[in-house]
Amino acid sequence: MSTVRPSSAEISEAQQAESLREAMISTLREMGAIRSDRVAEVFRAVHRDWFTRGASLEEVYSATAAVHMKRDEQGVAISTVSAPELQAFMLEQADIQPGMTALEIGSGGVNAAMMSWLAGPEGQVTTVDIDPEVTDRASRLLDAAGYARVNVVCADAENGAAEYAPFDRIIVTVGAWDIPPAWIDQLAPGGRIVVPLRMRGLTRSLALEREGDRLVSRSAMICGFVKMQGVGANREQLLPLRGEKVGLRFDDGWPGEQAPALDGVLDTPRAEVWSGVTVGGRESFDTLQLWLATVFPGFGRLRADPDQRAVLVDEGHQWFDLAAVDGGSVAYVTTRRAGPGISEFGAHAFGPNAAVLAEAMAEQVRIWDREQRRGPGPSFAVWPADTPDERLSEGLVIDKRHHRITVSWPAAATAAGQGNQD
Numbered sequence: 163m164s165t166v167r168p169s170s171a172e173i174s175e176a177q178q179a180e181s182l183r184e185a186m187i188s189t190l191r192e193m194g195a196i197r198s199d200r201v202a203e204v205f206r207a208v209h210r211d212w213f214t215r216g217a218s219l220e221e222v223y224s225a226t227a228a229v230h231m232k233r234d235e236q237g238v239a240i241s242t243v244s245a246p247e248l249q250a251f252m253l254e255q256a257d258i259q260p261g262m263t264a265l266e267i268g269s270g271g272v273n274a275a276m277m278s279w280l281a282g283p284e285g286q287v288t289t290v291d292i293d294p295e296v297t298d299r300a301s302r303l304l305d306a307a308g309y310a311r312v313n314v315v316c317a318d319a320e321n322g323a324a325e326y327a328p329f330d331r332i333i334v335t336v337g338a339w340d341i342p343p344a345w346i347d348q349l350a351p352g353g354r355i356v357v358p359l360r361m362r363g364l365t366r367s368l369a370l371e372r373e374g375d376r377l378v379s380r381s382a383m384i385c386g387f388v389k390m391q392g393v394g395a396n397r398e399q400l401l402p403l404r405g406e407k408v409g410l411r412f413d414d415g416w417p418g419e420q421a422p423a424l425d426g427v428l429d430t431p432r433a434e435v436w437s438g439v440t441v442g443g444r445e446s447f448d449t450l451q452l453w454l455a456t457v458f459p460g461f462g463r464l465r466a467d468p469d470q471r472a473v474l475v476d477e478g479h480q481w482f483d484l485a486a487v488d489g490g491s492v493a494y495v496t497t498r499r500a501g502p503g504i505s506e507f508g509a510h511a512f513g514p515n516a517a518v519l520a521e522a523m524a525e526q527v528r529i530w531d532r533e534q535r536r537g538p539g540p541s542f543a544v545w546p547a548d549t550p551d552e553r554l555s556e557g558l559v560i561d562k563r564h565h566r567i568t569v570s571w572p573a574a575a576t577a578a579g580q581g582n583q584d
């Protein structure tokens with residue numbers, strides 16, 4: 163019997179992969195994405211390069227980059243191997259223990275292999291993807307990597323995977339607009355769903371557990387994901403502010419009917435208010451996004467063609483896609499330099515009510531800074547669609563197809579005194 167020895171090129175590539183892998187694990191620990199030894203160990207045991215043939219090792223082992231495996235006709239990514247940072251954080255949120263049954267929605271191979279490693283030989287992992295090309299590839303790569311035990315199903319995951327249910331854990335690795343009822347029905351008692359949920363155009367990875375007839379969040383993290391296709395897909399609507407060149411994107415809370423023609427509003431005089439609230443270059447302000455979405459009923463995400471920058475802000479200033487419409491007026495967040503590496507938040511507004519709306523937006527930035535910035539952030543709950551208003555938690559209510567989602571904030575005093583949720 164003859165054995166095939168790896169060539170010296172293969173050996174040096176394996177060594178390079180190993181050193182990049184260790185560097186990635188250290189970075190993920192420093193970032194707080196890996197918090198447990200088990201998740202560090204699974205990143206060591208499951209080699210990402212087994213599942214990302216064709217990509218460079220540097221790309222594959224970057225802690226923060228997704229590897230795009232497939233794009234649609236417009237060039238938009240529809241299938242990716244998610245960034246290690248996201249996978250690590252979601253695996254920590256899921257806390258998969260040996261012997262558990264787990265469902266992954268959206269397949270790529272690598273994350274299902276990690277889930278299978280964590281569930282161990284007594285556990286069972288199923289992964290579902292709507293795209294047969296993706297499932298064929300995942301199946302092949304999982305087999306080759308020694309994870310043939312993972313069940314790979316080609317289907318629209320709107321219906322879960324009833325034949326392998328119930329699940330102790332469900333990890334959704336595609337941006338969901340709502341929680342389909344099947345996911346909750348197929349969740350075992352005491353189970354947990356980790357899902358990147360889109361709310362007012364903002365996506366948060368929520369770890370949700372059952373409490374009575376609703377799901378409540380245990381942790382939340384800002385993230386971005388390709389959007390879900392199939393029955394659960396939701397189309398974004400664009401409210402034009404300057405033809406097709408500048409507009410507000412809404413994927414729920416569409417204010418189109420109430421908003422009189424806003425197209426052209428950016429050609430009216432601009433109101434500008436600065437908040438006095440500053441932010442460091444690398445500081446996250448993801449709770450500000452959710453705060454503005456909560457307090458402004460017409461909250462949407464601003465999008466502009468690159469050549470429209472000069473219309474939106476002065477030279478050296480930056481615009482953010484956090485915006486709100488109110489009647490015929492629109493306001494959005496901007497920043498200006500306040501010192502080395504420090505910027506001050508402000509608001510620009512246009513339309514008949516511009517001055518009032520710009521001041522209202524700057525004031526909400528001040529309130530967030532005073533009452534919520536250093537707090538744990540909001541909690542989220544997913545209620546049945548027929549839940550009456552009076553039963554819902556205080557805060558923002560977002561009506562979806564199957565559920566009502568609430569985003570609730572701690573009282574100001576509590577928020578000011580606590581650290582981050584995760």
Ligand SMILES: C[S@@+](CC[C@H](N)C(=O)[O-])C[C@H]1O[C@@H](n2cnc3c(N)ncnc32)[C@H](O)[C@@H]1O
Nearest residue numbers: 241243244268270273291292319335336391392
């Ligand atoms: C970010 S990728 C999954 C990444 C993967 N879990 C990994 O190992 O990195 C998202 C996947 O979701 C799939 N998808 C989109 N809509 C779906 C649906 N309704 N049902 C099942 N899969 C869906 C896409 O085909 C795509 O392959």
